[in-house]
Amino acid sequence: MSSGENELGVGMVGYAFMGAAHSQAWRTAPRFFDLALAPRMRAVAGRDEAGVRAAADRLGWDEAVVGWRELLTRDDIGLIDVCTPGDTHAEIAVAALEAGKHVLCEKPLANSVAEAEKMVAAADAAAERGVRAMVGFTYRRVPAIALARQLVEQGRIGEVRHVRAQYLQDWIADPDAPMSWRLDKQKAGSGALGDIGAHIVDLAKFITGESLTGVSGLLETFVHERPEASSSSGLSGVADGARTGKVTVDDAAVFFGRLSGGGLATFEATRFAWGRKNAIRLEINGSKGSLAFDFEDMNLLHFFDATDDATTAGFRRIVVTEPEHPYGGAWWPAGHGLGYEHAFTHQVVDLMRDLAAGRQPTPSFRDGLEVQRVLDAVERSAAGGGGWIALT
Numbered sequence: 001m002s003s004g005e006n007e008l009g010v011g012m013v014g015y016a017f018m019g020a021a022h023s024q025a026w027r028t029a030p031r032f033f034d035l036a037l038a039p040r041m042r043a044v045a046g047r048d049e050a051g052v053r054a055a056a057d058r059l060g061w062d063e064a065v066v067g068w069r070e071l072l073t074r075d076d077i078g079l080i081d082v083c084t085p086g087d088t089h090a091e092i093a094v095a096a097l098e099a100g101k102h103v104l105c106e107k108p109l110a111n112s113v114a115e116a117e118k119m120v121a122a123a124d125a126a127a128e129r130g131v132r133a134m135v136g137f138t139y140r141r142v143p144a145i146a147l148a149r150q151l152v153e154q155g156r157i158g159e160v161r162h163v164r165a166q167y168l169q170d171w172i173a174d175p176d177a178p179m180s181w182r183l184d185k186q187k188a189g190s191g192a193l194g195d196i197g198a199h200i201v202d203l204a205k206f207i208t209g210e211s212l213t214g215v216s217g218l219l220e221t222f223v224h225e226r227p228e229a230s231s232s233s234g235l236s237g238v239a240d241g242a243r244t245g246k247v248t249v250d251d252a253a254v255f256f257g258r259l260s261g262g263g264l265a266t267f268e269a270t271r272f273a274w275g276r277k278n279a280i281r282l283e284i285n286g287s288k289g290s291l292a293f294d295f296e297d298m299n300l301l302h303f304f305d306a307t308d309d310a311t312t313a314g315f316r317r318i319v320v321t322e323p324e325h326p327y328g329g330a331w332w333p334a335g336h337g338l339g340y341e342h343a344f345t346h347q348v349v350d351l352m353r354d355l356a357a358g359r360q361p362t363p364s365f366r367d368g369l370e371v372q373r374v375l376d377a378v379e380r381s382a383a384g385g386g387g388w389i390a391l392t
Contacts, residue, residue: 008102008355009042011071013092014083015055017235018106019044022083022136023059025344032330033349037356042077045070068092072099079355082106085187086194090115093133093365097126102355103133104347108198108375109368111189116365116372123365134351134361135368137202139280141346143338144301146326147318148284148291149207151303158288158306160208163265165200167192168276171235172251175222178229178237179245191249193219194375197269201374202363203282204267207291210259211370214390217255217378221247222272255378278340290315299337 010026012019023041030038044061045068046052056064071077072095080096082089082105090110093103103123110116123133139145151157171177181187182195205211228245229237252270259265273279280295292302292315302315321337323329327346331338354361377389 007040009077011077012044012081013068018083025348029348086111086189094122097122108194116369120365138343141343143326144320157286160263162285164283166268166281167196168273168279169271173272178239183247185248192269193253210261212257215257217381219250219382222251
């Protein structure tokens with residue numbers, strides 16, 4: 001671990017599900033990775049004094065503060081980590097960048113293209129002063145996904161022809177599951193489309209290196225009214241029983257698009273797939289082979305090499321835990337699998353290394369804006385009955 005001048009003080013805004021995941025990463029990264037610049041968990045901010053104090057104690061922060069603006073005035077804090085609902089991302093991130101603080105912001109970047117554009121403008125201006133901004137598309141840091149990107153970059157599957165991407169969950173498949181801020185368009189921006197669909201849009205670009213040039217999509221809301229929650233934890237909650245709230249976002253999204261290299265891509269995002277807890281499923285077919293991945297078996301990558309002899313050809317099952325694999329050398333002996341939380345740690349590691357080297361971390365706010373434009377195009381397509389929307 002580093003200390004003193006090799007530390008970067010971190011202030012985090014929000015302390016629920018994502019706040020807990022980010023806190024674990026800030027705590028762990030300097031203990032397993034050699035970092036020239038190490039994070040120091042200075043303060044966590046929230047609106048409820050009792051809640052934020054309890055979170056600071058539980059998650060390992062030096063102190064708790066009520067209200068995020070105090071973090072921007074402190075000399076011992078150099079980075080703001082935004083773990084709040086989407087409707088607050090733009091205000092917090094722009095103010096932090098203008099105050100000279102680096103920013104890590106959860107995905108999707110914002111609730112609208114206009115907000116995302118303001119955030120990119122603020123990030124561009126800050127970059128001229130050496131202040132950096134990154135959006136947290138954390139699944140990029142899953143070792144098997146990082147290996148998939150390497151194989152595509154090396155030409156192992158040739159020209160990309162198909163991308164099939166699904167993100168399937170079931171946490172609101174029960175119509176009696178209670179309301180959540182994720183079901184309120186004013187707070188969340190969109191439903192399954194932005195909450196989980198944003199991830200697979202980003203992963204398609206990350207792995208293939210190609211962008212979407214146009215999309216056509218449909219959105220559906222299956223349950224329009226739900227009981228209000230009397231309490232919540234993570235993605236679940238306890239129904240109030242006496243009051244109901246209106247669901248104002250999509251429950252499911254399906255869309256297809258064309259890649260900049262000419263290939264075709266299909267996407268599905270739903271929180272109504274009973275039995276699928278966090279199934280991010282990706283299959284990429286190229287002119288020389290294929291790759292397949294499912295996050296519910298996250299340490300495995302399946303690779304088909306079409307140049308193999310047909311008598312023995314088949315998908316190769318790669319256990320992505322070797323020291324030679326992305327991020328692998330810092331953890332356990334080969335075969336001792338990693339979990340959900342490790343990708344957040346890898347995100348911190350990459351961010352700290354980029355900041356120490358004076359590099360722009362990725363994905364940037366501009367990358368986040370590109371995803372936001374895809375989400376917006378899908379919404380506009382669905383509103384018009386599924387017509388084609390070109391992306392420029």
